[in-house]
Amino acid sequence: MHSDVIQTRDLSLFYGASQALKSISMSVREKLVTAFIGPSGCGKSTFLRCFNRMNDLIDNVRINGSVEISGQNIYDSDVDVIELRKRVGMVFQKSNPFPKSIYENVAYGCRLQGIRNRQELDDVVEESLKGAALWNEVKDRLHSSALGLSGGQQQRLCIARAIAIKPEILLMDEPASALDPIATGKVEDLILDLKKDYTIVIVTHNMQQATRISDYTAFFYLGELIEFNTTKHIFTNPSKQQTEDYVTGRFG
Amino acid sequence: MxxxxxxxxxxxxxxxxxxASRVETAITKGIRALVERDDDLASKVKIEDDEIDELEIEIDDMAVALLAKAPLARDLRFIIVAMKICQNLERAGDEAAGVAKQAIRLNREEQLKPYVDIPRMADMALDMLHRSLDAFVTGNATVAREVLPMDLEVDDLHKQLQRELVSYMLESPSTITRCLALLQLAKRLERIADHATNIAEEVVYLLEGRDIRHGNKGLDT
Known part of the structure; x- marks a missing residue:
């Protein structure tokens, strides 16, 4: 049984006077893939970024309600945000490797945590690159610049970097939208492999991608959670007319 | 989309x-060929069946092209259901051709008895087919569900006919060839009613997303 690992209650978010999220309550289950879909500006990325407090970095943001991860409200004043982001990793739309070697990109988080032992770092780098299905492609050039990798490889490197610090949850904001179909396929395969160990929440504009990789799907519109159910239900027989209209491309 | x-x-x-309209015509012609002892009409059913087969291929081709566009939700259900309805119609068309074939065989011999139950069975099967397709066109799941119990009536009539024909055969072995032909013909009508039932079940799936086949109470997808 997959227990709830993230739980939001009446979560609202305002950018200044404008409300971007409207009282969203939902749960994300452990070691499953949950997809967020909806038209641009519907709030899905904003909602995703609430799970590791990335919105804290934006001025003028106000949040009401709570986000509990494993029972703890991550917006409580005593929460260490750095610790939180170690538990909740993130991969972005555009791959953003550091201008360093492949090895250093993956080892970076561990070094920040104070790990200096060479063998330990080597092990983490190998394990993470294997976990991100990149090891075989880069094992002979670990000390070359990460910027020399292809777009798809760079994205998998970012996933390796995220899992190197052993988070519980991986947030992915359109991780394959800038990739060609072959690289996208590799990232999707990787996501399906990773859910054995991680809880994954992914924002995607590609509904077929959501059908291929997710177990649950949430549809957002104008800052509201319209429908949340199993992916099969959402894409074969949605309960709400708005969901039906969106997934069949008849929206608006 | x-x-x-x-x-x-x-x-x-x-x-x-x-x-669907071709299939209904084929069934009607097949039964008329029997009742009116009209071999010309029976041979026309074969032509209808060939055209039905061509339509099956065209419809499947259209459906595959649409599926390649990765439709979802109701669009996805519509295309899947269209393919299944198409397959059931094609088989109903084959059954109509079989009815016509038996009609030609029976027309060669003296009529065993006035045909009462067989035209009745045909009318019921046609009515079921018509209603299930009407439910598809109008998007009416209630009409589709009403088709399902009608299949039991056709089955009962079929069994009654079987019993009657067996008694003919026991009484007079000279009737056996004709009785067997009539039994086969009746079986084909019973199958047409089954195909109509399948179509009605698919229409419910299309409209409600519920699978009610094989006595399933309708599990939500």
């Missing part, structure tokens, strides 16, 4: 209805 694809879905539906 965009508006252009909506047009394609409408074309798929039209093609399916054209096929």
């Amino acid at each position: 965009n508006l252009h694809q909506n047009q394609e879905l409408a074309e798929l539906k039209d093609k399916l209805l054209a096929m």
Whole structure:
């Protein structure tokens, strides 16, 4: 049984006077893939970024309600945000490797945590690159610049970097939208492999991608959670007319 | 899907209805060929069946092209259901051709008895087919569900006919050839009613997303 690992209650978010999220309550289950879909500006990325407090970095943001991860409200004043982001990793739309070697990109988080032992770092780098299905492609050039990798490889490197610090949850904001179909396929395969160990929440504009990789799907519109159910239900027989209209491309 | 694809879905539906109309015609002609002892009419059923087979291939081709566009939700159900309805119609068309074939065989001999139950069975099967397709066109799940119990009536009539024909055969072995032909013909009508039932079940799935086949109470997808 997959227990709830993230739980939001009446979560609202305002950018200044404008409300971007409207009282969203939902749960994300452990070691499953949950997809967020909806038209641009519907709030899905904003909602995703609430799970590791990335919105804290934006001025003028106000949040009401709570986000509990494993029972703890991550917006409580005593929460260490750095610790939180170690538990909740993130991969972005555009791959953003550091201008360093492949090895250093993956080892970076561990070094920040104070790990200096060479063998330990080597092990983490190998394990993470294997976990991100990149090891075989880069094992002979670990000390070359990460910027020399292809777009798809760079994205998998970012996933390796995220899992190197052993988070519980991986947030992915359109991780394959800038990739060609072959690289996208590799990232999707990787996501399906990773859910054995991680809880994954992914924002995607590609509904077929959501059908291929997710177990649950949430549809957002104008800052509201319209429908949340199993992916099969959402894409074969949605309960709400708005969901039906969106997934069949008849929206608006 | 965009508006252009909506047009394609409408074309798929039209093609399916054209096929359904051919199947209804084929069944009607097959039964008339028996009742009116008209071999010419019976031979026309074969032509109808060939056209039905061509339509099956065209419809499947359209459906595959639409599936390649990765439709979802109701569009996805519509295309899947269209393919299944198409397959059931094609088989009903084959049954009509079988009815016509038996009619030609029976017309060669003296009529065993006035045909009462067989035309009745045919009317019931046609009515079921017509209603299930009407439910598909009008999007009415209630009409589709009403078709399901009608299949039991056809089955009962079929069993009654079987008993009657067995008693004929026991009484007079000279009737055996004709009785066997009539039994086969009746079986084909009973199968047409089964295909109509399948179509009605598919229409419920299309409209409600519930699978009610094989006595399933309708598990939500």
